[in-house]
Amino acid sequence: MGAGVDPALVLLALTSVLLLGSSRLTRGIRIVAFQGILLGGLTVAAHAHELSARVVALALLILALKGAAFPWLLSRVLQRADVRREVEPLVSYIISMMAGTLALAFSFWLSARLPLPSLPISTLAVPVALFTTQVGLFLIVSRRTALMQVLAYLVLENGIYTFGVGVVQGTPMIVELGILLDVFVAVFVMGIAIFHINREFDHIDANQLTLLTDWTG
């Protein structure tokens, strides 16, 4: 385990809280990009004692995809879809952040009781991973803008990846690459979908999508 693991995990948790409190989509995109960079660093730091070309390649790929490609793609969608740049929360920012604090406490409580197959790289790894996952889920249900839901999905994925890096040492490269490819396709499709939704309806409010139906009775 490298020296950078704990700081990276703490920063990951803090950026998730920041995302709960941020009202602008552009800021959200920047935060998620920063999380991508953190995950790239975390991958290297977690394998610092046995750094192989495989790990470095994976870290670079994460950096390129999560730190650069996704943010670029999403900001492009945001520019093209000329919508209000706010996340339109269903739950206020302050309540969201307080819920985040509770989720953090819950994650630490839960991780202390969770039987794990192997020792995690840091005592923080499991709670932070659980917390990030919960933040992702919470953001998906509590923000109305479709773009924010894509960001939340990415945060969710970041949490799952952190869990993988923290607990399961030596996941096969092919699995990691497969997941990354899935995420890439998902974000790509969602980006295009948002653009089309916006062109049809002049908004990307996911709540109003329930009105979409063939049935006109």
Place this chain on the structure above:
Amino acid sequence: MTPASISSPLSALLLAPFLLGVTRRTKAIAAGRTGPPLLQTYYDLAKLLRKSVVYSRTTTWVFRAGPVVGLAAVLCATALVPLGGVPAPCAFEGDLFLFAYLLGLLRFFTVVAALDTGSSFEGMGASREVTFAALAEPVLLLALAAIARTVGSLSLSTMYSGVDATEWSRASAAFALLGGALVVVFLAENGRVPVDDPTTHLELTMIHEVMVLDHGGPDLAFILYSGVVKLWLLGALLVGLIVPVRSGHVWLDGAAAIAGMIGVAVVTGIVESSMARWRLVRVPQFLVGAGVMSVLALVLTRG
């Protein structure tokens, strides 16, 4: 109680107004002005003390008690707070709660005195002050609890004498988070930018200033003095954490802490000249964010 431990409250009482002068001078330099003299706060206090007081007929004894009780509370608090590694003259297990509640008492009486005037503006300021304090106080207590847990003591003096370079290397992540949380508490509790603007006199945006509009003369001097001493005390809690000089030598530790205090004052001045006051709705987010930082630090520390 040793003679050396007197130095901690004594420096708070004597140097606190100077700290405000440093912040003001920093802001003046950043804005390209000469600014008032560094000792201006002392002159202000002397001027206010020589004035007579005017009391409105609508006020009661509560209004007169406000500044006096506030000053008394903050003076008691000076006896509890160590200056860096220099222990405070009065230290016992659990004195951190007494400290927090003495600051609470100061706030309570400022708020009650403001409400006693019956002015709607002062009521608005009081309401805001209490709203933000409800979020800032847990942050302070959680941060102190995290330090207490690391060092294994509930007394401020023992806690802060335990925060040394070895402890920093052991719990650097937690201490960095605590430093961030305490900076937020320092700015919020003392009504500095970005939470409150001490220089504003626009009714709709004031928090602390609006509560003391009706006070004058010696009463205002008491309020001003309690304000700067509170600034010093919360600054001392911050500096004790982020300047871990614990040589055991009173003069060296004290000098390092006072240098740290001046550093904090300069940084406050820079923060105030480089950013604007936030909208009131943003402030609770700022405080809750600091709360998350101290919760995380509390979890990270293992006693």
